[in-house]
Amino acid sequence: xxxxxxxxxxxxxxxxxxxxxxxxxxxxxxxxxxxxxxxxxxxxxxxxxxxxxxxxxxxxxxxxxxxxxxxxxxxxxxxxxxxxxxxxxxxxxxxxxxxxxxxxxxxxxxxxxxxxxxxxxxxxxxxxxxxxxxxxxxxxxxxxxxxxxxxxxxxxxxxxxxxxxxxxxxxxxxxxxxxxxxxxxxxxxxxxxxxxxxxxxxxxxxxxxxxxxxxxxxxxxxxxxxxxxxxxxxxxxxxxxxxxxxxxxxxxxxxxxxxxxxxxxxxxxxxxxxxxxxxxxxxxxxxxxxxxxxxxxxxxxxxxxxxxxxxxxxxxxxxxxxxxxxxxxxxxxxxxxxxxxxxxxxxxxxxxxxxxxxxxxxxxxxxxxxxxxxxxxxxxxxxxxxxx
Numbered sequence: 001x002x003x004x005x006x007x008x009x010x011x012x013x014x015x016x017x018x019x020x021x022x023x024x025x026x027x028x029x030x031x032x033x034x035x036x037x038x039x040x041x042x043x044x045x046x047x048x049x050x051x052x053x054x055x056x057x058x059x060x061x062x063x064x065x066x067x068x069x070x071x072x073x074x075x076x077x078x079x080x081x082x083x084x085x086x087x088x089x090x091x092x093x094x095x096x097x098x099x100x101x102x103x104x105x106x107x108x109x110x111x112x113x114x115x116x117x118x119x120x121x122x123x124x125x126x127x128x129x130x131x132x133x134x135x136x137x138x139x140x141x142x143x144x145x146x147x148x149x150x151x152x153x154x155x156x157x158x159x160x161x162x163x164x165x166x167x168x169x170x171x172x173x174x175x176x177x178x179x180x181x182x183x184x185x186x187x188x189x190x191x192x193x194x195x196x197x198x199x200x201x202x203x204x205x206x207x208x209x210x211x212x213x214x215x216x217x218x219x220x221x222x223x224x225x226x227x228x229x230x231x232x233x234x235x236x237x238x239x240x241x242x243x244x245x246x247x248x249x250x251x252x253x254x255x256x257x258x259x260x261x262x263x264x265x266x267x268x269x270x271x272x273x274x275x276x277x278x279x280x281x282x283x284x285x286x287x288x289x290x291x292x293x294x295x296x297x298x299x300x301x302x303x304x305x306x307x308x309x310x311x312x313x314x315x316x317x318x319x320x321x322x323x324x325x326x327x328x329x330x331x332x333x334x335x336x337x338x339x340x341x342x343x344x345x346x347x348x349x350x351x352x353x354x355x356x357x358x359x360x361x362x363x364x365x366x367x368x369x370x371x372x373x374x375x376x377x378x379x380x381x382x383x384x385x386x387x388x
């Protein structure tokens with residue numbers, strides 16, 4: 001008969017064996033910077049994923065325990081036009097956050113890019129995040145995206161397409177180009193995902209400060225028009241293009257403390273399909289943003305080669321009435337799947353769904369398969385007049 005002490009030792013060995021088995025994936029090392037190769041299916045760009053699993057986390061491979069995680073988009077510009085050089089830059093960036101990662105028990109993940117952070121970035125994260133979540137104990141409720149310089153510019157371009165992916169966003173030493181001061185771009189800021197942007201007062205890129213101040217002023221007019229507040233915050237430090245580490249880590253603490261929004265009652269969503277062949281400057285792009293928060297599009301036709309289709313929609317849930325209204329739509333799906341929740345509707349009462357003023361559902365939600373997050377599919381009426 002095995003003794004208690006031997007029993008404990010046996011289970012410790014079993015547990016260690018399970019942990020070791022978990023390390024057969026891409027994340028093999030804890031307590032030191034490591035990397036692996038990854039190619040996103042959307043753009044086919046070979047990347048290196050630089051990562052750090054803190055020693056302060058007991059077992060980052062135990063998926064039943066969740067830990068705050070930061071994805072960081074490196075800068076570098078022309079110096080990162082090969083993956084070897086991009087990896088070198090990412091390795092420099094990660095050093096700045098190792099102590100923070102240990103102190104706060106935050107997992108660090110830095111994907112590289114040799115093609116910049118252009119409009120393929122949101123497609124990258126839609127494949128990379130679930131890929132990572134299957135291997136290490138990422139807490140989806142405390143998942144922050146940060147980026148500096150070129151990486152910060154990637155955030156300013158694509159934040160509206162990523163508000164449903166992260167609990168918070170931090171942009172550093174970058175700017176929002178005035179060509180993006182328009183409602184189709186800006187309305188997604190009203191979804192509520194916290195976005196803090198920090199620039200240096202003496203940044204050598206002199207357009208960044210007026211760009212960000214101008215955007216903040218424009219965003220205020222959009223907030224006033226729609227009677228809703230964003231969670232956008234603009235800060236400055238007295239330095240240049242570098243980041244102020246004390247201010248940066250303080251804002252990271254705030255962002256990690258914020259609870260991720262899964263079921264907003266009001267949201268501005270942007271979805272689309274794209275197929276572009278590679279050019280000398282940019283990778284090919286073959287991807288879909290077919291869902292945002294609790295809404296998924298169904299049956300959108302393929303746009304064909306060298307084409308893209310997009311949808312911009314406002315969705316609101318109020319007193320068991322869900323209204324969906326398209327501002328601009330070349331996507332034209334045949335239906336939608338809504339993943340409902342008690343935060344959105346009262347399941348003891350009938351639910352009505354309106355699409356561009358057409359009633360597409362009115363009745364009790366079927367809870368036989370899922371009582372907390374049932375899925376409701378609605379069809380688009382053939383007579384619907386899409387707004388273009």
